[in-house]
Amino acid sequence: KYVYQNLREALKRKLAPIAWNLLQEAGKTAAEMGYNVYTAGGIVRDALLGVESLDVDLVVEGNGILLARALSEKSGAFLRVHEKFGTAEICFPNGLQIDVATARVEFYEYPAALPEVESSSLKQDLYRRDFTINAMAVILGEERFGDLIDPFDGRDDLYKGLVRVLHNLSFVEDPTRILRALRFEQRYHMRIEQQTLSLLRRAVKDGMLERVSVERLWEELKHIMAENNPVKILQRLAEVEAWQYIFPGIEYWDIQPVLSNLPEAIALLKEHGQPEPEPWLPYWLSILHRSQPAMAENLCQRYNLSKRQSVMTRQIVEMLPDIVKLLQNKKIKLSEAADILLSVPVEAYALLLSLLPGDYQEHFLNLLEAMQTNKPCIGGEEIKKLGYRPGPIYKQVLDALRRARLDGQINSTEDEIVFVKEFLRECKDFKKGV
Numbered sequence: 001k002y003v004y005q006n007l008r009e010a011l012k013r014k015l016a017p018i019a020w021n022l023l024q025e026a027g028k029t030a031a032e033m034g035y036n037v038y039t040a041g042g043i044v045r046d047a048l049l050g051v052e053s054l055d056v057d058l059v060v061e062g063n064g065i066l067l068a069r070a071l072s073e074k075s076g077a078f079l080r081v082h083e084k085f086g087t088a089e090i091c092f093p094n095g096l097q098i099d100v101a102t103a104r105v106e107f108y109e110y111p112a113a114l115p116e117v118e119s120s121s122l123k124q125d126l127y128r129r130d131f132t133i134n135a136m137a138v139i140l141g142e143e144r145f146g147d148l149i150d151p152f153d154g155r156d157d158l159y160k161g162l163v164r165v166l167h168n169l170s171f172v173e174d175p176t177r178i179l180r181a182l183r184f185e186q187r188y189h190m191r192i193e194q195q196t197l198s199l200l201r202r203a204v205k206d207g208m209l210e211r212v213s214v215e216r217l218w219e220e221l222k223h224i225m226a227e228n229n230p231v232k233i234l235q236r237l238a239e240v241e242a243w244q245y246i247f248p249g250i251e252y253w254d255i256q257p258v259l260s261n262l263p264e265a266i267a268l269l270k271e272h273g274q275p276e277p278e279p280w281l282p283y284w285l286s287i288l289h290r291s292q293p294a295m296a297e298n299l300c301q302r303y304n305l306s307k308r309q310s311v312m313t314r315q316i317v318e319m320l321p322d323i324v325k326l327l328q329n330k331k332i333k334l335s336e337a338a339d340i341l342l343s344v345p346v347e348a349y350a351l352l353l354s355l356l357p358g359d360y361q362e363h364f365l366n367l368l369e370a371m372q373t374n375k376p377c378i379g380g381e382e383i384k385k386l387g388y389r390p391g392p393i394y395k396q397v398l399d400a401l402r403r404a405r406l407d408g409q410i411n412s413t414e415d416e417i418v419f420v421k422e423f424l425r426e427c428k429d430f431k432k433g434v
């Protein structure tokens, strides 16, 4: 059935002006070149839902790369081309990225392999997408600009709140869709349609997730952990029994209590002016925090984490229980608690906060605040100006200064200068004079 709807205004409202202008320009330029161009996927879904959309995807019936090149020349934006896939990205200095694809069919050589590409029309391009709600397009040609193309009734599913695959082999063709289905379901408070859910469970049971490359699995996993509230999605992964393929050896229900405290902990730290880590990291650390070091190491390797991230994960696994205990000592001085905290990567603060019992959480937040407000006024530069030669001793004196400030032994810049001079006078191996 054909239902007419025009999304011009919905798109205009929810897009950044630069993206909106580009959609119009794309329509004009494509017409000049004799192509049809559409915007498709998430942007159409989000326009129908009335939510902001950051990504813009264009689909071209014609040569996508040539159109992308013409658009980037007109707008002065940077162009990245992937000849092999017939795709290109137009990158604007403000971070906006427009993905341009040539309308195509993808033939899966074997399940879970990367697609082989061949030119074809829009409908086939939409048919190879993951879910009906993501398989809609909007015409950008001037005459019918904004008209919705919805061959698989995605709009109905969207309004009914259903995540539905386009065909029975969808999860077998690309098992990362298992993770995507759960992500969209929770993000938009939808439901996975009944038949789709049984196909999903079947694919999980048949071990399809073992056949996906870890790179692609990790991309989807990172997306999940970066959603506004990943906890429910992670729980759904456990419910459909996909969890064990993704975090083998980790029992979801063991870490569930900590995970469910995490969003609030992250929000509290933000309120207290703490730097925000990459959004997925606190979740990753929380999921692994009870693992044996060797298992944590394995998972870091499996997902190819950077050296720094792997070291951080191991550090957390090894020292977290002790740190949690130490921070629950009521007699501890502020400076001692701060020393402990400074030995923990900031990315793990949310986890630490989630692990502390209620009244200690307040302690923790007060401590963070005290560390901010009682920072020494003088630093290395000032010490140098006092005539002391720079060296490793600077760190010692600055640490001592920080502790003295926190414990209230000194309260002014003058006190700090006296403190530094005395501290350095007492150091035998120290030589004055720069």
Ligand code: ATP
Pocket (backbone or CB within 6 Å): 040, 041, 042, 043, 055, 057, 128, 129, 130, 131, 134, 135, 174, 176, 177, 180
């Ligand atoms: P988000 O808001 O999370 O970015 P999105 O729908 O824009 O959601 P992308 O991962 O950017 O998600 O994908 C863009 C579009 O590409 C999707 O809307 C969907 O049509 C298609 N797509 C992405 N991944 C797949 C996949 N694994 N299988 C089929 N189609 C996919």
